[in-house]
Amino acid sequence: MIRFSHVSKRYPGGNDALKSISFHLERGSMSFLTGHSGAGKSSLLKLITHSILTTRGEIMVDGQNISRLKKRAVPGYRRKLGCVFQDHKLLYDRSVFDNVALPLIITGASHREVGRRVRAALDKVSLLDKENAMPITLSGGQQQRVGIARAVVNSPTILLADEPTGNLDLKMSDDIMNLFYDFNHHDVTVLVATHDLRYLKDPGTHILELSQGRIIVGGTSHEE
Amino acid sequence: MKSWFKRHLQVFFYTLGQFSRNRLNVSMTMLALGIGFSIPLIMYSVVDSLSDIGGQWQERPQITLYLEKSINETQTEALRTDLAKDSRLGDIQFISAEQGLKEFSAYHQFDEAIALLDENPLPSVFVVFPLAASDASEIAALSNELGKLGGVVSAQYDFEWLQKLNALTSFLKRVVVVLACIIAIGLLLLITNTIRLEISNRKDEIDIIDQLGGTPAFIARPFLYMGFLEGLFGGASAILISAIVLKLLNGPLLRLADLYGFAFTLPLARIDITLSVLIIGGLLGWLSARFTVLRHMRELAPK
Numbered sequence: 070m071i072r073f074s075h076v077s078k079r080y081p082g083g084n085d086a087l088k089s090i091s092f093h094l095e096r097g098s099m100s101f102l103t104g105h106s107g108a109g110k111s112s113l114l115k116l117i118t119h120s121i122l123t124t125r126g127e128i129m130v131d132g133q134n135i136s137r138l139k140k141r142a143v144p145g146y147r148r149k150l151g152c153v154f155q156d157h158k159l160l161y162d163r164s165v166f167d168n169v170a171l172p173l174i175i176t177g178a179s180h181r182e183v184g185r186r187v188r189a190a191l192d193k194v195s196l197l198d199k200e201n202a203m204p205i206t207l208s209g210g211q212q213q214r215v216g217i218a219r220a221v222v223n224s225p226t227i228l229l230a231d232e233p234t235g236n237l238d239l240k241m242s243d244d245i246m247n248l249f250y251d252f253n254h255h256d257v258t259v260l261v262a263t264h265d266l267r268y269l270k271d272p273g274t275h276i277l278e279l280s281q282g283r284i285i286v287g288g289t290s291h292e293e
Numbered sequence: 294m295k296s297w298f299k300r301h302l303q304v305f306f307y308t309l310g311q312f313s314r315n316r317l318n319v320s321m322t323m324l325a326l327g328i329g330f331s332i333p334l335i336m337y338s339v340v341d342s343l344s345d346i347g348g349q350w351q352e353r354p355q356i357t358l359y360l361e362k363s364i365n366e367t368q369t370e371a372l373r374t375d376l377a378k379d380s381r382l383g384d385i386q387f388i389s390a391e392q393g394l395k396e397f398s399a400y401h402q403f404d405e406a407i408a409l410l411d412e413n414p415l416p417s418v419f420v421v422f423p424l425a426a427s428d429a430s431e432i433a434a435l436s437n438e439l440g441k442l443g444g445v446v447s448a449q450y451d452f453e454w455l456q457k458l459n460a461l462t463s464f465l466k467r468v469v470v471v472l473a474c475i476i477a478i479g480l481l482l483l484i485t486n487t488i489r490l491e492i493s494n495r496k497d498e499i500d501i502i503d504q505l506g507g508t509p510a511f512i513a514r515p516f517l518y519m520g521f522l523e524g525l526f527g528g529a530s531a532i533l534i535s536a537i538v539l540k541l542l543n544g545p546l547l548r549l550a551d552l553y554g555f556a557f558t559l560p561l562a563r564i565d566i567t568l569s570v571l572i573i574g575g576l577l578g579w580l581s582a583r584f585t586v587l588r589h590m591r592e593l594a595p596k
Contacts, residue, residue: 081596118504122595140594147506158501175507177296219505 070096070227070258071117075291076126078112085282086112089126092277092288094260099253100287101269102262104279110262113279114231117260118150119143131226148176151220151257153230157212159204165191165215166200172223190218194248210241217248221257228252230261301514308518319523322487326527326574329480331534333473334570338539340465343458356436356450358419362390364444369417372444376421381435386420393418416446477577480527484520484581491519492589503593513586517579524578528570 071094078087086109094100102110115121116128123136131149138146159168169190173183191197194214204212213233220228230249234242246261246268253259261268269276278286312319360369369387376385388396393415398407423435432450440448492499502512 120504120595143595144506144508144511147504150506152504158497158504160498160501171502172505175502175505175511177300179296 070094070098070131071260072129073113073116073288074127074129076116076128077124078109078116078121079124087116087279088282089291090279090282090284090288091126091291092284094258094275096258097253097256098258098275099250099273100260100275100277102260102277102279103264103266103269105264108279109282110279111231114229114260114262117227117229118152119146148172148223149226151223151225151228153213153216153220153228153233155232155235157204157216159212159215159219161203161205163203164200165196165202165204165207168204168215169200169218169222171219176223186222187218190222193221193251194218208241210237210244213237213241213245214248217245221252226258228257228259230259230263232262232264234263234265304514304518308515308522311515311519312522318487322483322523323526323530325483326480326523327530327534329476329483330528330531330570330574331538333469333476334531334535334566335538336465336469336472337566338535339542340462340469343462343465354423354432354450356421356423356432356439356448358421358439358442358448359446360417360419361444361446362416364417368444372419372442375442376419376439381423382421383424384422388418388420390415390417419445477573480524481577481581484523484578485585487523488516488520488582488585489589491516492585499589499593509590513583513590516586517582520578520580520582520585521575522578524574524576524581525571526574527578528572528574531574532567532570 072092074091075089076087076091077085077089079085090113102113104110112121116123117130117135119135119138127134127136129135130146133146135146160171166187169187170183173186178186188197188200191200194217196211196214196218199207199211199215204215207215217233220230228249233249234245237245242265249259249261263269268274276287277284283290360372364372373385373387376382390413394407394413397415421439423432436448436450439445499512
């Protein structure tokens, strides 16, 4: 589903975030991306969302070569992805419902469709009773669940999460992580960047470990 | 097509909602736009009325010959024959002193004042119309020559002031156009600034929508509507402001103009001016919003 071939990313100024890495994530797989801060986790996720461009190498996502994505094709490509961020990235001037509805408004879904899908997504993250609340009145864990509801409301085939449990206590982290497993059971390819070691021991999960821009577990790093 | 229309309607009402939440800021911006727009608008309608005066006046130049008061009928007839022989002149009109007095009292209701006078203060006049004389200096030479005829006290021609008026109005028209362009640039910058402020206020929203797969058109749309509506409402307030100003000016002007038999028209009464101000306002707003948003969008492009 996601295949990196010899991918390098060098930021302006000569900082090599990723050094010629290759890996493959199967369709419907559950993967964790780990490594110390600055190992290149965020860069790797941003490459997948096409927020930054590869310096060298090729990235294939769902059969599409996104290293050569045309400008006009970017929005359509991003709609296939669901993204969850450590800082939630919610809009605080509108209700929970409106936040979750945003991806559907963007695609121009009908009024009925929006209501149905938003409530289904909120139900999934157990926040159906909060649809009219403002995000700022919710706890950190609840806000993250709103973020997850927004990421899945469009039924994406790929779900990416960048440190989704970074600021949460153990119980809330488990709730969030269970949600990701749940989506994975519904054939969503999930990639979670985390440095929470507790989840890395789970059987059947694919682990990618980065260190200083190279893959040391779960893929290959090529010498140049 | 239906969903496209619905989406635009959504953004339209969303923008109006944003405006009502930001009432003070938005109304100040619109007032500033209105004042800026109203200056060339007021000037235009004044200049337009001036050139109306030029248009209402006979295009033909005419020379008025004031005759000696002591002139008798035979001398007058002799002068008329002389004038009729002159190939440079077309129509000749004679207005006797009595006739002039009658007209004068009918037009200006000066009967009472005139009744007080012992004798008719007005001279008899010949009004002559030169043929094919468009040049002011030609008319001046002709007028000079006719002034020296026997029985004629003086000759005056009114072609010159008309030409001056025409030159003045075409100059003023140019001033209005130049002024309007300068003000338009100022307004463009003003709208650009408000849009830029709005973009930086909603930077997070823009980034998130971009991340979620919103197209550039989708991201730009609320800002384009904002610019368009600001320009449109700015134009509307300009029409209102200039209508009030012209109304205030119109009272004394009407009295003045009445003496000459002309009238000023409010631009509000002229649908073409109202429409073009609204269209230009909306277009300027839309253009400056588009310019600002496009520049910001380039920053969103992946690097």
